[in-house]
Amino acid sequence: MFDQLNALPADPLLGLISQFRDDPNPKKVDLGVGVYRDESGHTAIMSAVQKAAQQHLETEDSKTYIGPGGVPGFIQGVKSLVFGKDSSILKDERIAAIQTPGGCGALRVGAELIKRVKGELTVWVSDPTWANHIPLIKSAGLNIKTYPYFDHSTGAVNFTAMDEQLAQLGPTDIVLLHGCCHNPTGADLSFENWQQVASRAAQNGFIPFVDIAYQGLGDGLEEDVKGVRYLAEKVDEMIVATSCSKNFGLYRERTGSLLIQTKSKEQAQAIQTQIQDVARANYSMSPAYGGFLVDLVLSNDSLRTEWEAELNSMALRVKSLRAGLLKQIQLQGIEQDFSFITQQKGMFSYLGITKEQVQRLKSEYSIYMADSSRVNVAGLNTHCLEYVAQSLKAVL
Ligand SMILES: Cc1ncc(COP(=O)(O)O)c(C=O)c1O
Incomplete structure (x- = not known):
């Protein structure tokens, strides 16, 4: 064979x-x-992460399974990092969330969730995009197309061309956006560009799928998600894949999250069961360790x-x-x-x-x-x- x-x-x-x-x-x-x-x-190893690892070693008293969603404190922490602790979307409990094996795991579970939706959907990725986006999304059985993004002559985003493409999209389209620090080009959308993407998404009904793997490595933790937060406020539904590989240095711990913004608390509860089911059918549960460390770092002031x-x-x-x-x-x-x-x-x-x-x-x-x-x-x-x-x- x-x-x-x-x-x-x-x-x-x-x-x-x-x-x-x-x-x-x-x-x-x-x-x-x-x-x-x-x-x-x-x-x-980042020093705060190392201290968290020491604390965790001293206090962990069991290695039993954690829940299918991952470490609850980690999920709370990551939601606040991305959406902001005062976000009305969080207050209204419109987010379904799951800890994942790195950002890759989040992208893959997100893609499989999309695959469960009826109809022929297309995921649009920037030209160029991070090389692994394509296999991660394609192997979930989704169609992929590219939207114009990088202008080789200026080293910046060709937003006019990107926007022309976005104007053609509708409710059967999902647009993968790099939250900040675009990989591979380093060329990011400006805040005005994010505003325009948000108004296109709100008008035309395509779903943004934000991959944010470098929060804090661009202009700062808050500044790097300004566009993403604006977008979240303007659309009903959105998918976010996060990674702690770079900003916590937890490359090998495989620590990330998938956050699904839905229209209501009831929908979030339904989607929670779906993403847990996708995970269950793939790898059952995410490794917990990195989530414990991130939770400790984010919840301890010092x-x-x-x-x-x-x-x-x-x-x-x-x-x-x-x-x-x-x-x-x-x-x-x-x-x-x-x-x-x-x-x-x-x-x-x-x-x-x-x-x-x-x-x-x-x-x-x-x-x-x-x-x-x-x-x-x-x-x-x-x-x-x-x-x-x-x-x-x-x-x-
Ligand atoms: C754009 C992008 N998304 C997601 C990831 C996911 O990384 P990981 O699965 O290691 O968390 C990376 C890592 O290089 C990346 O560059």
């Missing part, structure tokens, strides 16, 4: 990890995989303050690396305009160079990035900025 199945090609980004590891060049720079790194290239400060410093570090890289590019006298680097948000930028140039950066200068020229800005450090800019100049 299994001889019918051939080996699949290696994932290009994961392939970069081993190539980087085996590269003896002391100047090598890894801008490939999307994890936050500190100045020394390390993905450290841990929360410490976490917010650390998250802020991570976001500031990425911003200063953006500014530093642009400065070095300008000092090298590179004529091509790279000023978009400092306008983009979060960990990623598209450099907008060709695949051949990306290959040369790797083979001649040991600078590793995705073929699309997406770079993980957090993979830079203050010592390599000049080298990266010099190498870029050499291949341009």
Whole structure:
């Protein structure tokens, strides 16, 4: 039976990890995989999370199953982070929510929930979008189409083209939006763009599906969800997938949530049974551990303050690396305009160079990035900025 199945090609980004590891060049720079790194290239455990882990170890007295929705305090905490603690949507109990195995788990359960709705529905994703969106959504059996998003000539969102597409959509469409820090481009919607998306959704009846995996890594915890909160107020229904991989550094704990905004408390109760049923049919229940840690961090004033400060410093570090890289590019006298680097948000930028140039950066200068020229800005450090800019100049 299994001889019918051939080996699949290696994932290009994961392939970069081993190539980087085996590269003896002391100047090598890894801008490939999307994890936050500190100045020394390390993905450290956040200090508030570490303290929460210690507390949890001292107080946990059972490993029995938790409920199918996950850790209740975690769910409350995440809802407040996304919607705001004073949100009327929360007060009216219009949200069904479930803890999930990471943001990927949330996207997949969300997609399967959509699949349960009658009719031919289409999920629209930005062009480009995070590579894993497509398999996660497609393998739930949904149709996918793309809407125009990124303008390669400016390094910003082509909102006119995006809006023209949104104007054509209706109640059988779901529009996947990146809540902030768009992956892979770093080009985010402005608040005015969010307002326009909200008015299109409210008028035409398409359902927003917000993937927010980087809250706090752009302009701040509150600022990063300003658009999402506005949208939530304007539409009846919305899907949100969150991830704690980046902003709590809980990559391997697989901690995320799926939040379904419905029209009423009664509908939320019905949808709660549906999402739990989807989870049950897939993996039964989410791992609980990361949820306990996030709950402890968010509900303890001192841990929360410490976490917010650390998250802020991570976001500031990425911003200063953006500014530093642009400065070095300008000092090298590179004529091509790279000023978009400092306008983009979060960990990623598209450099907008060709695949051949990306290959040369790797083979001649040991600078590793995705073929699309997406770079993980957090993979830079203050010592390599000049080298990266010099190498870029050499291949341009
Ligand atoms: C846009 C986007 N969504 C969701 C995720 C989900 O990540 P995880 O499943 O590790 O929480 C990621 C991770 O890279 C991402 O970039």
